Amino acid sequence: MTADELVDVEIRLLLEGLQQVYGYDFRDYADASIKRRLTQWLAESPFETFSQAQSRLLREPELFVSLLQGITVNVTDMFRDPSFFRTLREQVIPFLKTYPFVKIWHAGCASGEEAYSMAILLNEEGMAGRYRMYATDIDEAVLAKAAQGVMPITEMQRYTRNYQKSGGTASFADYYTARYDRAILAANLKKDIVFAPHNLVADAEFGEMNMVLCRNVMIYFKPALKERCLRLFDNSLLPGGFLCLGLKETLERRKMGDHYDELVPGSRIYRKRYG
Amino acid sequence: MAKFRAVVIGVSSGGVQALKLLLGELPADFPLPVLIVQHISPDAGNGMAKLLNNLCAIHVKEADEQEPVVPATVYLAPPNYHLLVERDGFLSLSADPPVSFARPSVDVLFESAAAVFGEGLIGVILTGANYDGSRGVQAIKQNGGIVVVQDPDDAETPQMPLAALAATEADHVVALADMAALLQSLAGGGAARRGRSTTSHA
Known part of the structure; x- marks a missing residue:
């Protein structure tokens, strides 16, 4: 050996x-x-x-x-993969806007970068106060950090570039206050997000979601656990709801793939069929 | 005699030209899988794989997660992900932080491949401007594999070959133009194994 x-x-x-x-x-x-x-x-x-x-x-x-x-710990960026957030803005938000209120589950949110990116996007598209985002992670310490909404100031230049490439319509600097070496995110980004512990290996689904985001989390799982997660997400999503995966994750060759259509080829944004 | 099972290649600046030349000379039925980390911009998309696939006889594609590793196929690490090999011979991706400032990182691929393929692995370091890959070649040697380094004098940017040569004793140091022939003779049953390198920098 x-x-x-x-x-x-x-x-x-x-x-x-x-x-x-x-x-x-x-x-x-x-x-x-x-x-x-x-x-x-x-x-x-x-x-x-x-x-x-x-x-x-x-x-x-x-x-x-x-x-x-x-x-x-899953490391991510604000507006990681700007093209993904641009597709969300242009192709998904118009559907979400037709609902009076939407529920979003962000599974494996880590320190919250993508949850806050999503909040910025929703607020800019006029959905402030019309959504609740459940941002979950297995690690309670990282959730506590996420809830604070404090990021290293050194990252802001990169995040600003990502934000602009994603089709952001405002000035990114308006979303945070710089203090010493840190950037404190604006309070109105936090108020519609609920951070909560959830273990994808063992815990149950969240009910009646319009959207589930789980990007670059299942790439760390073996096939059987991936299938379990996808079942959880499928059971959580309403018909017509959206499942958002990482750019290198796909529903091809997955059991539940038949019930979903990819919104734009390569976007990894899948819409659950009605019936 | 050890039979090789896979080739891993690490390349950074100057990589597009180097890969065009090297992969362009490999036959469509090259008997091993080839896994490549090229340092590339996070937003680069999969244009590189398409370009190389059009130019080369051997099939070139961007690596997908949970994809089986098969011979006669070149897998490029996708931009902004590390590429790893699992023990069952499938590929996996990771979004872990950059290693040696790189994602994908040569070290990450080489270390995971060394653990899986052991003495069945050929590691290749080509042109590049940093030291990524130098831990990876050590891991390959420790696990019994062999290391091939592009002659620094021949490399567009010599730092990465030099760092690899400083980190371990390479089995072969060759010019890019001779690399495809060397890989073919190694892959063809190991007849060229050890002692036939054209020059020695060790």
Whole structure:
């Protein structure tokens, strides 16, 4: 057995232990990425091997929390993939506007960059006060950060460029206040967002959504867990509702794919059929 | 004798020309899969894969998530995603933070491929202006694979080949014009394995 294969065995044992002790189940996460994230955590820890770390991880919840953050955090940008947000603005919002009130589930929202991007988009399109966005993540610490709506000021230049490319109609600087090295997002972006913990591996669906966004989250999952998530989303969506995936995720070859039409080819925005 | 199972290639600035030349010389029935990370702008779209596919005999495509890795196919990492290989031989993508300022990162692909393919892996570093890939070639060597580096004197931008050569002992250091022939002889059963490199920078 090579050194690398031995590490794989240690990781499998560790994930099994964590599931039994803490109830967090990462056994259905794709191996290569979780290995990379775990290895990074180990390199920054005082431990030499996963076997060594395991004893303390199973006994010390605080240590487990540090690991949890290392393996679940999904990094994203405001208006990541500007073309996606442009399609939302031009092709999806007109449908949403026909409803008096819409509900949106943003699954795996991490520190909230895309949820706030969505709020900016909806507000600019005249839907302020006519929507509620449920932004969920497995990691409560990252949710607390998301709810604060504070971003590093150094990112704002990039986000401004993304925003402009996405078809933004206002001045991006109006959406935040700079304070020292941080950008504090405007309060009116937060008031229609509810941040809440939700575990895609174990928890149930959200009812009667007009839109579900889950971008670049399921790429970290094995096929069976992907199918589970897609079932959750399907059960959550109203007919005519929209499912938004990452640009490299597709419903092709998926069980539920037959009930959905891609709005614009390549957009990864899928509309659920009526009946 | 070890039989090779995959080729991974890392390339940065100067990559378009280098890949045109290298992939253009590979036959349509090249017996191994070829996985490539080229540093590229996040908004670049999939034009690169289409361009190369039009120019080359071998099939070139942008990698999709959860796609099986098959021979005679070139997979390009999509812009703004890392490309990884899973143990079951499928590809996966990740939106994790850039590594060595790059997403996709050569190190990420090489390290995951080294773990899966072990001594069945050929790692290739071409022209580039940074040091991404130097950890990756170490991982390939540690897992028993072989490393091929473009001769820095031959590279449009020599930093990435130089960093790889500083990080590990390359099995072959060759000019771009000789690279396709080398890969073919390696892929054809390993007859050219070790000791036949044209020049040695080690």
